[in-house]
Amino acid sequence: MSSLPELLSDLGNRVRIEQDALLCADHSLGAVRSRVLGLERRPAPANFRHLGLPAAGALGAAAAALLGLHLLRPAPLGVTVATDHRPIQVGDWIRAGASKVALDFSDGTSITLEPGSRARLEAIDAVGAGLAIETGHADVQVVPGRGGHWHLSVGPFGVDVTGTRFDIAWNPEAEELTLDMHEGKIMVSGCVLGDGRPLLAGEHLTASCRDRRFQVVRPNTALSDSSAAAEVAVPADSGLAAAATSSHAATDALSSAALGTPQRAEGAVLLPDSWQALARAGKYKAAFAAANSAGFELEVARSSAEELSLLGDVARFGGSTDSALKAYLHLRRRFPHTPLSANAAFAIGRMEFDQRGAFAEAERWFANYLAEQPHGPLAREALGRRMEALDRAGNIDAARAVAQSYKSSYPRGPHMRLAERLLEGR
Amino acid sequence: MTHESSAADLLPMPNSGVARLSLPESDEALVSALCNGRPDAAATLFDRYAVHVRRVLARVLGPDPDILDLVQDVFVTALESIHKLDEPRALRAWLTQIAIFSARTRIRRRTRWRFLRFVPSEELPELALDAVDYDGSEALRAVYRALARLDTDDRIAFALRYIEGMELSDVAGACQVSLATIKRRLSRAQTSFREAARPEPALAEWLGGMP
Numbered sequence: 136m137s138s139l140p141e142l143l144s145d146l147g148n149r150v151r152i153e154q155d156a157l158l159c160a161d162h163s164l165g166a167v168r169s170r171v172l173g174l175e176r177r178p179a180p181a182n183f184r185h186l187g188l189p190a191a192g193a194l195g196a197a198a199a200a201l202l203g204l205h206l207l208r209p210a211p212l213g214v215t216v217a218t219d220h221r222p223i224q225v226g227d228w229i230r231a232g233a234s235k236v237a238l239d240f241s242d243g244t245s246i247t248l249e250p251g252s253r254a255r256l257e258a259i260d261a262v263g264a265g266l267a268i269e270t271g272h273a274d275v276q277v278v279p280g281r282g283g284h285w286h287l288s289v290g291p292f293g294v295d296v297t298g299t300r301f302d303i304a305w306n307p308e309a310e311e312l313t314l315d316m317h318e319g320k321i322m323v324s325g326c327v328l329g330d331g332r333p334l335l336a337g338e339h340l341t342a343s344c345r346d347r348r349f350q351v352v353r354p355n356t357a358l359s360d361s362s363a364a365a366e367v368a369v370p371a372d373s374g375l376a377a378a379a380t381s382s383h384a385a386t387d388a389l390s391s392a393a394l395g396t397p398q399r400a401e402g403a404v405l406l407p408d409s410w411q412a413l414a415r416a417g418k419y420k421a422a423f424a425a426a427n428s429a430g431f432e433l434e435v436a437r438s439s440a441e442e443l444s445l446l447g448d449v450a451r452f453g454g455s456t457d458s459a460l461k462a463y464l465h466l467r468r469r470f471p472h473t474p475l476s477a478n479a480a481f482a483i484g485r486m487e488f489d490q491r492g493a494f495a496e497a498e499r500w501f502a503n504y505l506a507e508q509p510h511g512p513l514a515r516e517a518l519g520r521r522m523e524a525l526d527r528a529g530n531i532d533a534a535r536a537v538a539q540s541y542k543s544s545y546p547r548g549p550h551m552r553l554a555e556r557l558l559e560g561r
Numbered sequence: 562m563t564h565e566s567s568a569a570d571l572l573p574m575p576n577s578g579v580a581r582l583s584l585p586e587s588d589e590a591l592v593s594a595l596c597n598g599r600p601d602a603a604a605t606l607f608d609r610y611a612v613h614v615r616r617v618l619a620r621v622l623g624p625d626p627d628i629l630d631l632v633q634d635v636f637v638t639a640l641e642s643i644h645k646l647d648e649p650r651a652l653r654a655w656l657t658q659i660a661i662f663s664a665r666t667r668i669r670r671r672t673r674w675r676f677l678r679f680v681p682s683e684e685l686p687e688l689a690l691d692a693v694d695y696d697g698s699e700a701l702r703a704v705y706r707a708l709a710r711l712d713t714d715d716r717i718a719f720a721l722r723y724i725e726g727m728e729l730s731d732v733a734g735a736c737q738v739s740l741a742t743i744k745r746r747l748s749r750a751q752t753s754f755r756e757a758a759r760p761e762p763a764l765a766e767w768l769g770g771m772p
Contacts, residue, residue: 139751140723146704146767147723153701154619154724164611167629171607171636226599258597265597547644 211259213241228255231271240264243278244285257288262510263296272304279319284512291344292325299336310345320441332415335441351415410434411442414449423453435462440470447482456490477507481517488524498524519550526557592649595640603640610653611636614660617735620725621664621717623705631663638663657735661717668713699763707757707764715750718743 214223217237223229229236231248238246244264248254252271258264263277267288277285277296287294289305292312299319305312314323316338324331326344334340334351342349410429413422426434426449438446443466450458463479470476484500487493501521505514518541525534538554545551591609594602615632622628638659646655704724708716714736721732722743733743758764 139755142767143719143723143751143754144726146764147726150701150704150724151620151726153698155616158612158616158619163629164615164632167633167636168604168607168611170633171640172603224600225597226594257593 211261212244212264214256214259214264215239217245223256225256225259228253242283244283245274245276247274249273258286268303268305270305270307272302274302276300292323292328292342295322295324295331301334310343312340312342314340316340332417333441333445410449411445414445419449419452420454422449423455423458426450431458431461435465438462440466440473440475443469444475444478447479451482451486456486459486472507474508474511477504477511478513480504480507481513484517484520484524488520488527494524494528495530498528498530515545515548518544519548519553522550522557523553526553531557587650588652589649592643592646592652595643606639607636610656613653614656617657617660617721617725618664621661621720622667623708624702625667627667631660631667634663635659654731654734658737661721661735665713665717668716703758703761703763707754707761710757711750711753715746715753718746719750719754722747 215221215238216223216229217239223238229238229248230253231250233250235250236248236252238248240246246254246266249272252273253269254271254273255267255269256264257267263283263285265286265288266273273287275285275287275296277283277299279299283296285296287296287303289303289312290307290310294303294314299321300317301319301321302315302317303313312323314321314334316334316336318336320336321334322331323334323340323342327342327347327349332351339352340349341352408425410422410425413419413425426446431450434446435443443462447459447462447466450456450462460483463483466479467476480500480503484497484504487500488497498521501517501524504511504517505521508514511517518537522534522537522541525531525537535557538557541548541550541554542558548554591602591605595606611632614635615628618625618628618631618635622631625631635656639656646652648655708719711719717736718732721727721735722729727735729740729743729747732747733740736743736746738746755768758768
């Protein structure tokens with residue numbers, strides 16, 4: 136006698152064979168295909184016949200509202216080849232043969248591929264685009280101050296850009312990334328660069344995943360990280376020479392370069408054990424100790440906006456909320472109305488929320504960020520955090536108002552569950 | 562970096578210019594194309610997996626007039642939430658999970674209707690079977706009548722394991738539960754199905770051989 140599972144398998148086989156024959160003879164999927172492709176960007180349809188008219192009506196209204204929101208969403212940027220204005224679509228490959236190919240985006244951003252380069256447009260929306268550079272060299276000029284968010288994929292590396300100008304090159308054979316910053320600041324991530332390293336104006340980056348090394352060089356300066364590397368190449372005329380100088384001389388150089396200019400380190404010498412170098416290596420506790428050794432107050436007083444932002448992060452990750460607050464507040468006083476100042480507001484809000492549990496204070500800082508950078512890269516997080524802070528502070532009516540705004544702006548955002556709970560009155 | 566870099570090498574591209582690729586074979590690349598809003602990606606997803614989704618639904622639900630609506634639901638849901646798919650290589654398994662979820666909802670909705678009509682479930686004919694002009698054999702219909710008397714989750718596990726012929730681990734993945742849970746469900750389902758099949762003459766042949 137067969138076992139029960141064997142008998143059931145036999146029965147199941149018979150059912151399967153018969154079902155497959157019936158399904159093969161049914162050609163109704165074509166009609167479903169048309170419906171799906173016509174509905175693909177709308178909310179999932181409900182099976183109205185099981186819900187009754189009131190529920191169906193409510194769902195219909197909700198669907199209409201969602202569709203309305205969809206239509207109200209800002210249109211994605213346009214992009215064309217500069218020479219012939221040919222439109223580019225997501226998924227298109229762009230190749231520069233013997234001559235350059237410039238891509239013009241409708242917000243004024245321009246990305247020019249040098250001869251021999253090849254890239255693919257991976258994504259585009261209302262505030263930016265994603266471009267994968269398969270090989271070659273590109274000159275990137277992103278228009279600043281528009282809350283844009285651009286992402287370049289370069290081999291195993293990623294480059295996040297808000298507004299800046301730089302040259303980037305990727306050699307897939309050598310697996311080497313090179314990047315020259317001309318203006319602004321970008322974040323480079325991936326492989327030996329981990330979750331992200333800032334790169335400032337004037338800096339030159341080379342990074343190789345295969346060789347497990349990277350190097351950031353400024354005029355007369357080299358900062359390198361060996362934490363993930365087997366060996367680190369440092370030009371003889373830069374970092375090693377700098378290492379031979381005294382920390383006092385280095386501090387003087389930093390100090391004199393800092394006065395009166397936000398690019399204080401341009402042309403200055405940074406020691407590998409300076410707080411900046413340690414911070415860029417992700418060693419925040421060591422960086423905070425180094426900043427304290429150098430005199431935290433002094434560092435705050437003479438730092439550029441970028442360095443103040445970094446110093447605040449160093450103190451925060453180093454465990455000192457008070458020092459972080461000092462750096463961030465100084466940044467906001469000295470460099471008001473800048474994206475970094477807004478970022479400092481967000482960071483303060485986060486500290487008030489996470490470290491101090493001061494929810495009303497936190498809400499005020501998140502609101503400040505949103506007022507200064509309504510479309511900034513942290514806007515979604517700031518709005519969500521603001522809603523959460525209001526909720527925690529017991530200001531439910533205000534939290535609901537923010538929840539409505541959040542739901543409209545970020546229906547797939549990470550705070551959506553909280554927004555729905557607030558809107559449902561739970 | 563991208564899934565299509567090798568395909569780009571084969572392109573007959575001009576000296577300089579723009580080339581449009583046909584969609585690549587891999588699920589990772591298809592997911593990437595969907596996330597990026599590539600216009601032809603949704604059609605490719607449907608063409609690649611519609612038959613699979615309909616088959617999974619048919620295995621679980623049996624003859625049901627709403628299967629095509631459910632296929633539509635599955636794909637619209639998938640297109641709306643493709644960005645939530647963490648592992649693009651698991652696209653097929655993910656679609657299977659959505660299909661199972663839809664089927665479970667459908668079964669439970671039927672059960673609620675029975676409850677609202679205050680009629681013992683065993684006295685009710687299957688709504689779906691009444692509603693469709695279905696030309697399957699009596700044995701096939703009897704199997705699904707018997708399955709309709711099982712607990713919903715036990716029924717799904719039974720259908721995927723014995724009718725679709727899936728491996729235990731795949732059944733667990735499709736139902737998003739542990740292997741141990743699936744084994745328990747199957748054990749219950751075997752016993753329940755044997756009891757539920759007794760009143761079905763068309764299944765007497767199998768029942769006769771059952772231990």
